[in-house]
Amino acid sequence: MFDLLVKNGKLVTADGIVEADVAVTAGKYAAFLQRGTAAGAEKVIDAGGLYVFPGIIDCHAHMNEPGFEYREDFETGTRAAASAGCTCLIDMPLNNDPPLINKGSFAEKYARVSRRSYVDFALWGGIIGEYDEAGLKKENNLEALAGLHECGVVAFKGFTCPNGPLFPAVSLGEVREALERLKPYGALCGFHCEEFDQIKRREQRLKKVEGRSAREKIADFLEIHDVWTEYSAVQGVLDMCRATGGRVHICHVSHPKVAQLIKEAIAEGLPVTAETCPHYLGFTEELLYEKGAPAKCTPPLRKRESVEKLWDYVLDGTLSCIGSDHSPAADEEKDNVTRDIWSAWGGLNSIQFFLPLMFDLAVHQKKLSPSLLARVMCEQPAKIFGLYGRKGAFVPGFDGDLVLVDPERDWECRQEKLYTKGHVSCFDGMKGKGMVVQTILRGRTVAVDGVYLPETAGYGQYIARR
Ligand SMILES: [Zn+2]
Structure with a gap:
């Protein structure tokens, strides 16, 4: 039984796109499975039609x-x-x-x-x-x-x-x-x-x-x-x-x-x-x-x-x-x-x-x-920057970080919607396509549809050079 299963997504690697399901347990990638493999998980996310970055x-x-x-x-x-x-x-x-x-x-x-x-x-x-x-x-x-x-x-x-x-x-x-x-x-x-x-x-x-x-x-x-x-x-x-x-x-x-x-x-x-x-x-x-x-x-x-x-x-x-x-x-x-x-x-x-x-x-x-x-x-x-071994690729044992992107979804930069302290942005009014629909850090969702989850404040960890 995995903690999290992200299924039906297109995993984006530096060498190509792989259609596979990815399982996370205890904050780490636990397995990469053939699409549709029956695997039990406490939480399942359907990433059909989405790209998944590590x-x-x-x-x-x-x-x-x-x-x-x-x-x-x-x-x-x-x-x-x-x-x-x-x-x-x-x-x-x-x-x-x-x-x-x-x-x-x-x-x-x-x-x-x-x-x-x-x-x-x-x-x-x-x-x-x-x-x-x-x-x-x-x-x-x-x-x-x-x-x-x-x-x-x-x-x-x-x-x-x-x-x-x-x-x-x-x-x-x-x-x-x-x-x-x-x-x-x-x-x-x-x-x-x-x-x-x-x-x-x-x-x-x-x-x-x-x-x-x-x-x-x-x-x-x-x-x-x-x-x-x-x-x-x-x-x-x-x-x-x-x-x-x-x-x-x-x-x-x-x-x-x-x-x-x-x-x-x-x-x-x-x-x-x-x-x-x-x-x-x-x-x-x-x-x-x-x-x-x-x-x-x-x-x-x-x-x-x-x-x-x-x-x-x-x-x-x-x-x-x-x-x-x-x-x-x-x-x-x-x-x-x-x-x-x-x-x-x-x-x-x-x-x-x-x-x-x-x-x-x-x-x-x-x-x-x-x-x-x-x-x-x-x-x-x-x-x-010496983070490989924990970050940067879909390798079993690396941190279970997953970023789900809807390639066809439109976004617009509105400076009043920025979460940063300053709101003046030269990108204000700019539109584009390819929206981050979910950010998952070590198995835990920290943002959905471009909106951060306030309860995850402090979940981020300091990572020393490996
Ligand atoms: Zn700088």
């Missing part, structure tokens, strides 16, 4: 707790994630106060968030540099990295450009030292890659020009964050990978020129992985011109031909995983009334449409197999 992993999400709960906390962010089919997210160490940069801040964060999550979660640790944005000397945390690794963080995140006073950028020398220190552990270092000096100099020049219209300011913003700022930062980080042999992950690749650079590094044999995000695959700079502040992110949205070409690198495996880069803000930090493109928060409120959006883009618009999504949103993130 849980969706969001490898790049910002929950902002502790310290910036006015933007998002673990409860609000993870209930939105659960609603969108995400069963495990990997939370970023920044936009936290304190940032997650040593054993002490790990303990503080763990104590606060470990009983509040709707979905399972792992943590990124942070790497911070010695100088802040104003050039003031602080203290980097390179000596604390090994201790943080012992806490089970799945990767380390650094910025090549400043991210506020709490999270100073790392220099290439610090990138190199971090890679050297973490290489003996096989640990992964991910980087936000934009070259600050190029941005800063041109920003200073362009911001001085008076009388620019809102549209002209957006053009200036795009010009400042052009592909070369991203490209040269990635180039530098890849050189440090080359120099040390340490594992590198390039976060949120936005442009095919950057992806090509990474592809060549992988072909050379460097231990490099990379991700992109739904917004870089589905939207162009036209959305930024149309929506303004709500569509601001860095790197920014790119031109149509770049967006089309970026898909080639998802298909060939260069960009082997997709993260939402959900980066929440309070409404007044993100609307066009109180902010212009320069002062608006640079990040998108996107986690509540993570799988629905990717499903619509890949399966309906690009006519690709849902298997691609099982590869880039389940299996590869699990393997890259």
